[in-house]
Amino acid sequence: MVSQFKLAQSTPVLWIYTPLLVFTVLYYLVSLRVNGFTRDFDIAHHKRLVHNWRPEVYPTVDVFLPVCGEPIEVLHNTWRHVREMADRYPGVCVPFVLDDGASPELAAMARDFGFRYGTRENRGWFKKAGNLHFGFGQSDGQYILILDADFTPRADLLQELLPYLEADPRIGIVQSPQYFRVLDSQNWIERGAGAVQELFYRSVQVSRQGSDGAICVGSCAVYRRAALETNGGTTLIEHSEDVHTGFDLRGLGWDLRYVPVAVSTGVCPDSAGAFFNQQYRWCSGSMSLLGSRKFWQAKIRLSSRLCYMSGFFYYIHTALFTFAAPVIPIVLLLMMPEKLQVEHLILVLPSIIYTTLVFPMWHKAPYRLEAWAARMMYGWAHVFAIWDILRKNRMGWQPTGSSGAKKNKTRRFWIGMWVWSGGTALIWVVGAVYRTFTMDAPDFALILSSGLFYALVVGRVLVQPREKAVA
Incomplete structure (x- = not known):
């Protein structure tokens, strides 16, 4: 330099x-x-926490599956893994398909999987945030897991993440990494897109957790319903509702915990248009927070604000x-x-x-x-x-x-x-x-x-x- x-x-x-x-x-x-100079994730503590979590009554969980025109073969693969996860969970777990496309075919497939299915009358209102807001009002589980259409969960995802929420009532969101496999069978855009995400989820988010500044990325996160209720549900915004919801909950006094354990696997964009759209959306969502009044007025720690900066x-x-x-x-x-x-x-x-x-x-x-x-x-x-x-x-x-x-x-x-x-x-x-x-x-x-x-x-x-x- x-x-x-x-x-x-x-x-x-x-x-x-x-x-x-x-x-x-x-x-x-x-x-x-x-x-710099932040502690690494304590995997031994994580294993002890998960191993010792044996509640008499397991909390109820809703799994939100928002969809809006994704390929049906991708959805079928994701839902198959969601079904396995729900069946393995000892408590009540209700997968809930939130279809902004009002597809009869998806409604039938949801019934085949034993999922709840819903589509709102005001489709398009606040885009994905509005869809999640609809699901929030139509469900009552103590916790809400959100999975995008292209993320398949591990069967033990809930057992890996819920112990953090149960151990600390101040935690509003537990975020896990968006993990992408990189395989030679993929095209080069898929391989490249997967490789460049590793730094953020393996290192940056872990470091930010130490400064109470890890961000919510929406999918693969478990939300406490009581926390969302203080915010009126997910933040109503037409883009990057995940980042804004996480920030707003932090401003309301809730904590966000990042757990760098790969408990789901995502599908990377496979074309220039899809990859450009994804990266454009992530950037514009983050930068929109910088230009908002709430970012500068929110009462959060300086170290947390520096993470966003x-x-x-x-x-x-x-x-x-x-x-x-x-x-x-x-x-x-x-x-x-x-x-x-x-x-x-x-x-x-x-x-x-x-x-x-x-x-x-x-x-x-x-x-x-x-x-x-x-x-x-x-x-x-x-x-x-x-x-x-x-x-x-x-x-x-x-x-x-x-x-x-x-x-x-x-x-x-x-x-x-x-x-x-x-x-x-x-x-x-x-x-x-x-x-x-x-x-x-x-x-x-x-x-x-x-x-x-x-x-x-x-x-x-x-x-x-x-x-x-x-x-």
Whole structure:
């Protein structure tokens, strides 16, 4: 970071880069405060808590299954696992299908599974939040588990999470991770989307828990009905009701507990449109909280507020660096090639080693080219989400697995990829090759290899996976 500041100050051409570096330092400091020097999850304590939970009367649980146009084969797979979970739970567990599509076929399938089925008259009112609000008013279980259509629960999910709620009456939500398997049989978007989620659920959320700042992500979470009653149910908002509900409950004095045990498995987006829509929705939902009056007026701990600020800064940072990342090497190649001498590049070598070796090796999921491609794609999703928020023209909400999400308009995303990412990749590689042949070649080996890797990532995004043949 120090070397980058010196570089930015060394020539007027790069002075414009200084504010971005200042923001990056601020972001890193906040992240260090939130994520640094925090305790790891106590798995031994978790096992003892779960093992010793043997109540005389098990609490009643409603399982909300909101649906809105997802493929029926995905729903059938999820519901089969929900049925197994409900049958294994010693208490009363009532799966409740909340269908915003009013599908007779789903109503029949719900009956076959022995589930409750309901569809509201005011479909579309507050989107998913309105659907959950309807379910809240039509049920009476002590706890509510919410599972999105593409998340299959483990049969012992309730036994793994309910002990926390039973042990501490101040806890309003217990959130488990959204875990995604990464398999070679998946297309590269699915593999990349799954790999890039590991950092957040395996590390970031655990660190934030230590600062009372873990966020609610909706699916795979168990809610205390008494807590939701103090909020009038889920927060009524047309996007990211999960984040807002968690924040609002925290403002009302309830705690949120994150338990990093994979008790469900999700299905990743398998197309550019679905992945773009998912990342756009997550970013716009989080950033909408930043711009709300309640975020700044809520009486929460400073450490909790910093956790949310770290998330806001992350989205802004990835959006900015979607543009800035290729600019610096291009400027150096074209205008200041003398600063690319080997003795200068030693300063950035630790960063390169961490990014290319240490960080990928830390992941349990394979962190390959498709993961870097997914990062580039969500960078553009963050760009347009923040842009739309600034001009108050957000895209409408769509479920990740729905046909609408898969066909979501991505024209501006592809323009950005072809024009900016593709254009800068071409300039970067051509410039590095030119300097390699016209100046001292070893000085440009690192920047040429970096440019080739950047171009490979761009190429991976531009070559989309083939659609699966329909039998």
